[in-house]
Amino acid sequence: xxxxxxxxxxxxxxxxxxxxxxxxxxxxxxxxxxxxxxxxxxxxxxxxxxxxxxxxxxxxxxxxxxxxxxxxxxxxxxxxxxxxxxxxxxxxxxxxxxxxxxxxxxxxxxxxxxxxxxxxxxxxxxxxxxxxxxxxxxxxxxxxxxxxxxxxxxxxxxxxxxxxxxxxxxxxxxxxxxxxxxxxxxxxxxxxxxxxxxxxxxxxxxxxxxxxxxxxxxxxxxxxxxxxxxxxxxxxxxxxxxxxxxxxxxxxxxxxxxxxxxxxxxxxxxxxxxxxxxxxxxxxxxxxxxxxxxxxxxxxxxxxxxxxxxxxxxxxxxxxxxxxxxxxxxxxxxxxxxx
Ligand code: NAD
Ligand code: ISE
Numbered sequence: 001x002x003x004x005x006x007x008x009x010x011x012x013x014x015x016x017x018x019x020x021x022x023x024x025x026x027x028x029x030x031x032x033x034x035x036x037x038x039x040x041x042x043x044x045x046x047x048x049x050x051x052x053x054x055x056x057x058x059x060x061x062x063x064x065x066x067x068x069x070x071x072x073x074x075x076x077x078x079x080x081x082x083x084x085x086x087x088x089x090x091x092x093x094x095x096x097x098x099x100x101x102x103x104x105x106x107x108x109x110x111x112x113x114x115x116x117x118x119x120x121x122x123x124x125x126x127x128x129x130x131x132x133x134x135x136x137x138x139x140x141x142x143x144x145x146x147x148x149x150x151x152x153x154x155x156x157x158x159x160x161x162x163x164x165x166x167x168x169x170x171x172x173x174x175x176x177x178x179x180x181x182x183x184x185x186x187x188x189x190x191x192x193x194x195x196x197x198x199x200x201x202x203x204x205x206x207x208x209x210x211x212x213x214x215x216x217x218x219x220x221x222x223x224x225x226x227x228x229x230x231x232x233x234x235x236x237x238x239x240x241x242x243x244x245x246x247x248x249x250x251x252x253x254x255x256x257x258x259x260x261x262x263x264x265x266x267x268x269x270x271x272x273x274x275x276x277x278x279x280x281x282x283x284x285x286x287x288x289x290x291x292x293x294x295x296x297x298x299x300x301x302x303x304x305x306x307x308x309x310x311x312x313x314x315x316x317x318x319x320x321x322x323x324x325x326x327x328x329x330x331x332x333x334x335x336x337x338x339x
Pocket of ligand 1: 008009010011012013014034035036037040056071072073074076094095096122123124270
């Protein structure tokens with residue numbers, strides 16, 4: 001069976017995922033595209049042999065759409081995901097699930113009322129080969145009980161439109177999700193500290209930021225977010241346990257020795273760093289839809305948790321850099337809570 005996918009939002013990442021569904025993932029076909037820029041939707045649809053439809057509701061209702069991909073702007077995600085649940089169609093929504101915790105909860109509640117999982121959130125790091133190896137080491141007990149995690153998330157530069165809260169909402173949100181998954185633990189408090197600012201930033205931006213998280217089991221996480229580091233796109237994650245240390249591997253790169261130096265290139269872009277992870281994410285999502293089962297990736301609850309934790313992080317940044325307690329609702333039975 002071919003899974004027929006409708007795509008809402010044909011911008012930067014929407015185009016990349018349309019290419020992925022068309023050229024990389026077997027068993028999938030993009031049959032419908034919509035964008036508030038109707039010219040962009042039409043051009044994209046012609047290119048991939050799909051139909052351009054006027055808006056999200058028309059696309060979700062279409063008979064030739066089995067599953068929905070949401071790659072529009074964050075504030076529009078909740079409406080499209082809620083409509084997909086109402087139509088009983090599986091939906092993969094790029095992060096964030098929604099921009100407010102209240103909207104995330106409406107999605108969680110709607111899915112619970114529907115009675116089975118339909119929603120997957122696009123936290124692609126869980127599909128990265130290195131992170132999966134790291135999780136295997138932690139789950140296997142090789143380094144004993146985890147005690148501390150040291151992380152860094154560096155981008156070479158960001159545009160003028162990137163503001164200080166985005167360090168949590170747009171950037172650290174990936175660590176927030178992947179660390180909850182890696183540790184099998186919940187983040188219960190967040191704090192932001194701002195060191196000396198780099199001169200290579202737009203004036204309004206606090207950069208770098210150091211984020212400190214604590215989990216329910218008492219694991220301490222420090223995360224450096226530095227989005228104007230100049231030298232490249234660099235993701236680091238090192239877990240220290242009772243009997244050892246496990247580090248996320250750097251992407252494979254040719255070692256070069258020349259002119260009295262040795263080294264290797266540093267990637268410059270998240271699309272290159274996590275390209276394979278996105279491919280795996282889509283292969284596994286399409287396989288779950290094809291099998292008629294529930295999605296196996298990050299859930300609506302994970303989307304809610306990430307938004308509540310990023311909200312606490314931003315509150316710390318904006319209110320004097322004190323620790324802020326994460327105030328999460330009880331987990332429903334559909335997402336592993338008590339029946
Ligand atoms: P973009 O601005 O390039 O593209 C968004 C597109 O959605 C635009 O073409 C816009 O016209 C369209 N659009 C907006 N509202 C719409 C609506 N209601 N209906 C139909 N079309 C609509 O943005 P982008 O960089 O592609 O980001 C899109 C989403 O993907 C964001 O939520 C972003 O956070 C997420 N994203 C995730 C990752 C990741 O690493 N997983 C990376 C980049 C972006
Ligand atoms: C971007 O939206 C991403 O998701 C990237 O992974 C992240 O590194 C970048 O900082 C964000 O702006």
